[in-house]
Amino acid sequence: MNTIKTGLLTTLLLACLCMLQAVQAESPIAIDAAWIREAPPATSVLAAYMTINNASETDQQITGMDSPDFRSAEIHRTVVEDGVAKMLPVSGLDVAAGGSVSLEPGGLHVMLFDPQRPLREGDTATLVVHTASGAAISVQATVVRKTGDDAGHDHAHHHH
Amino acid sequence: MKPAQILIGVIIATLAVTAGFWAAQAVLKDRAPRHDLSATRFPVARDIQPFELIDHHSAAFDQDALQQHWSFVFFGYTYCPDVCPTTLSVLNGVAQRLQDVDADVRFVMVTVDPERDTPERLAEYVTYFNGDFLGVTGSDAGLTQLTRQLGILYNRVEPEDGAAGYLIDHTAGVFLFDPDGRYHAVFTPPLSADRLAGDFRKMLQDYQ
Numbered sequence: 001m002n003t004i005k006t007g008l009l010t011t012l013l014l015a016c017l018c019m020l021q022a023v024q025a026e027s028p029i030a031i032d033a034a035w036i037r038e039a040p041p042a043t044s045v046l047a048a049y050m051t052i053n054n055a056s057e058t059d060q061q062i063t064g065m066d067s068p069d070f071r072s073a074e075i076h077r078t079v080v081e082d083g084v085a086k087m088l089p090v091s092g093l094d095v096a097a098g099g100s101v102s103l104e105p106g107g108l109h110v111m112l113f114d115p116q117r118p119l120r121e122g123d124t125a126t127l128v129v130h131t132a133s134g135a136a137i138s139v140q141a142t143v144v145r146k147t148g149d150d151a152g153h154d155h156a157h158h159h160h
Numbered sequence: 161m162k163p164a165q166i167l168i169g170v171i172i173a174t175l176a177v178t179a180g181f182w183a184a185q186a187v188l189k190d191r192a193p194r195h196d197l198s199a200t201r202f203p204v205a206r207d208i209q210p211f212e213l214i215d216h217h218s219a220a221f222d223q224d225a226l227q228q229h230w231s232f233v234f235f236g237y238t239y240c241p242d243v244c245p246t247t248l249s250v251l252n253g254v255a256q257r258l259q260d261v262d263a264d265v266r267f268v269m270v271t272v273d274p275e276r277d278t279p280e281r282l283a284e285y286v287t288y289f290n291g292d293f294l295g296v297t298g299s300d301a302g303l304t305q306l307t308r309q310l311g312i313l314y315n316r317v318e319p320e321d322g323a324a325g326y327l328i329d330h331t332a333g334v335f336l337f338d339p340d341g342r343y344h345a346v347f348t349p350p351l352s353a354d355r356l357a358g359d360f361r362k363m364l365q366d367y368q
Contacts, residue, residue, distance in 0.1 A: 037245055040238070040288035042281050045325075047241040078242050080349050084313050085243045085332035089320065105246040106350060112241070113325075146245070147289045149253040149353060 028056030213298035237273035253353025
């Protein structure tokens with residue numbers, strides 16, 4: 001009896017593990033430390049930042065983002081050329097196998113247009129990250145008030 | 161040539177060289193060495209020609225508004241989601257770091273988007289970062305009067321299909337004006353509060 005029970009339990013456990021792996025295989029991309037800069041009053045454009053990790057053994061590409069909490073979302077890269085800051089739309093963001101890409105102030109960011117509800121410090125909004133392989137990864141981003149210090153060096157809400 | 165003439169010639173030459181060295185040293189001594197900076201500082205600060213803008217209280221903001229205090233001036237716009245809030249956060253960090261200095265230091269954002277950035281809108285925007293920050297706007301002509309003499313570029317980029325509102329490429333540096341109302345130095349990106357505050361303390365010492 002005991003042997004049968006143990007066998008059944010092992011089978012169940014293995015089945016569970018397989019299912020977990022299947023879910024992971026569907027979305028090899030994991031998002032970490034997503035946050036949105038709280039907008040100053042009367043502002044309708046915001047920026048979101050995050051780290052995109054690719055735990056899989058194949059290169060992945062992020063093709064875009066959207067959000068039920070904003071009218072639209074676009075991935076942009078801020079570049080400074082000859083002292084002039086420009087924002088360039090990014091249509092495909094490559095994340096190498098086993099690598100990660102950081103969206104940080106002054107560089108890559110998600111430009112968010114027209115919040116559908118007031119978003120203040122501590123609120124969360126949903127962002128959906130789309131990959132070339134067809135996966136859609138939903139992530140909760142926390143709204144952070146950042147008005148001081150060296151932006152980019154004190155990311156709030158890191159999860160370890 | 162007689163030996164006496166040669167001797168006189170040598171003495172005169174020696175005196176001339178010595179005098180030259182002495183003069184050079186006197187001049188160098190008079191110009192004390194200035195601190196090394198990461199900012200770009202002019203050997204002689206530049207005068208600012210007249211310009212007419214308004215601040216977020218709708219008061220005149222012209223060349224005289226730069227007198228009697230130091231001014232950190234940034235050119236941006238409120239529809240800018242990344243660079244401008246990041247820079248204003250850095251400037252607030254600079255303000256916190258310079259609270260102990262014996263100098264009047266002010267922080268100003270001049271909009272490169274006067275069409276959308278009204279004084280009311282700028283007031284709400286800049287004071288979100290620091291209640292003492294000043295927003296400045298005005299006519300296109302007034303803006304050009306100031307930006308042209310500082311070598312500031314800004315260029316409206318129309319949105320692609322379906323995108324909201326236009327963006328503006330703009331010079332992302334921070335410009336420093338001294339209490340004589342002169343263009344003293346410029347900080348180019350990447351900006352950090354430590355770097356700006358550290359450089360400012362050195363410039364303050366060199367200025368006094």
